[in-house]
Amino acid sequence: MRIIRYLEGAEVTLAAVTDDNTVHPLPFRDLMEVVREAKHRQMSTVSYIQTLISGKQGIHKEIGELNLLVPIVAPEVWASGVTYEKSRKARNYETVEKAAGQETCYDRVYNAERPELFLKSTAARTIGPNDPVYLRSDSNWQIPEPELGLVLTQEGEIVGYTIGNDMSCRDIEGENPLYLPQAKIWKHSCAIGPAIRLAETVEAPYNLQLTCRIYRNGQLVVEESANTRQLKRTYDELVSFLIRDNEAFDGTVLLTGTCIVPPNQFTLQEGDRIEIEIPEIGVLSNPVQSLIRQTIIHQ
The missing domain is CATH 3.10.330 (Vcp-like ATPase; Chain A, domain 2)
Structure with a gap:
């Protein structure tokens, strides 16, 4: 259901x-x-x-x-980072530290007891299906990050699953990990939907197939799939760190990280369309628009 x-x-x-x-x-x-x-x-x-x-x-x-509409007006959307091996490799590809042959912060957090968690969005910043995600004006390397989202009570109970698009600027985060908020948070940089699958009705939450498709000029230019069984950490583990010494709110969404990263030479362009599918939940579809153009239109 x-x-x-x-x-x-x-x-x-x-x-x-x-x-x-x-x-x-x-x-x-x-x-x-x-x-x-x-x-x-x-x-x-x-x-x-x-x-x-x-x-x-x-x-x-x-x-x-x-x-x-967005299936839940989440007071906060949090996100998990480097929870899949492919995510670690992608972050390492971006960072200047790796070029010097050093162990990076992404290597360390992937193997650490404490996961990476960060505030991704608020209700006012989160959009639903068919609304446009925006391209940040000061980035030249932007991608969607398809993720499974956990819908939580204030006590941390998982009541449902949804799809999340954690839009990311690879060049900004790669320049300096301290730029993470700017690489992750801007207007219309988080989409969730199109539905919430009630947790009671999901028999195998660690066997959910995610597929991301990106269309340009009506042509499919990126299609990749992954499965939640590739996740390094458990959902309960991620939730436990989110609510540790922290106040959560009913309807909070926690994105669990991505295992789908488009090719390194790929960046989103205005006019693209992103589709993220989990069959048990549906297809989250969003067009891509320029934030600069939207600002001009609304002035």
């Missing part, structure tokens, strides 16, 4: 999507309200939703016909 949010006229609707792709509107504003009410009733979230939609036909539209 998946959870989506969509716009019907001027009204935002929360809905459950069953395995036969039937869309059932729910009488709540967001997923975390459903989770809290299910706990109050001492029921699982899925069981409670099933009582709400039992005997109802759903709407006469398929999910592809809906104006989808």
Whole structure:
């Protein structure tokens, strides 16, 4: 079972999507309200939703016909770094330290007990499916980073899985790791969606296939796949460090790192389209636009 949010006229609707792709509107504003009410009733979230939609036909539209919104208004989106071997290799390729044959900070964090975690985005900065991701104006080497996202309660319970696009500037981070916030955080640099797969309905969370496709002028120019079984750390491990001596909020999303990195000579261009697919969740699709052009348009 998946959870989506969509716009019907001027009204935002929360809905459950069953395995036969039937869309059932729910009488709540967001997923975390459903989770809290299910706990109050001492029921699982899925069981409670099933009582709400039992005997109802759903709407006469398929999910592809809906104006989808970000599936949860996450107060914060955090991200994990260097959790896959390919990510470590990509970071090392960027850094000037590696050219001198030194062990890098990425080598060290990959093998360390403590993972790399950083604040990626806030609700105001996070976009959903079909909205444009922006290119940072002072970077010449930008890529998407496809990731599995964990949807958390304030206690750190994983209630769902979503898809995340952690847009990144490889040249800025490679110049100096202390530039990480600038390499990761700018307007429309984080997309999540198109849905949240409830955790109870995922039998093998460490066997989820991710595929990233990038289209340019209508032609497929990048297609790569990976699997969450390649992840070096467990989800619970990452969550435990996130909530350690830290205040988390209901609906926080934690991105778990990427194992898909486009070829080193590749950089995104305005007009590209990024698709990230996890079959159990859906396809997160976003066009690429120039932040400079958007600024001029809105002045």
